[in-house]
Amino acid sequence: MSQVVASMAGNVWKVLVSQGDIVKEGQEVVILESMKMEIPIAAETDGTIKEIKIQEGDFVNEGAVLIELE
Template identity: 50%
Template sequence: MAIDIKAHITGTIWKIPVKAGDKVEEDDTLVIIESMKMEMPIEAEEDGEIVEVLLEEGSPVQEGDVILRIEED
C-alpha cells in the first residue's frame, strides 16, 4: 500500500533528495522543509520505494500537505 508522506510543519520545501523509482531505507531523508529559520528533514519510517513526487523544491507547504508517496516493502 502506498503511503502519503506529508509535510510535518508549515514552511517551504527546501530539498527533495529523492525521485520516483528510488529505493529508500528507514531513516533516509525524503524531504527537507525550511521553516522557522531551520531545515527540518522528514525521514522514511520504513524501507520502500518512491512512487510519486507531487511537489517541487521551493513550493510552499501547509502542515499535512502530501509531498510524495512511498510504497513500503
C-alpha cells in the first residue's frame, strides 16, 4: 500500500479520482489551492484508489495523507 501526501499546506480545491479508480504513476489525483495558486498532486506509484481521506474544501497541512493506494 502507498499513500499520496500533500506537498504543501493548502485547501483541497478538486479531487480528480474516486474510490476504486486505477491510477498510473505521475497521474494527477488532487489539486490543492494555496496562495491563489493551484498545485497538482500526483500519484507516485501505479495502484488502485483504496481510500480518499479528504474532501473538496478541506484544509490540509504539508505531509497530510490525502489518498491511500493499494
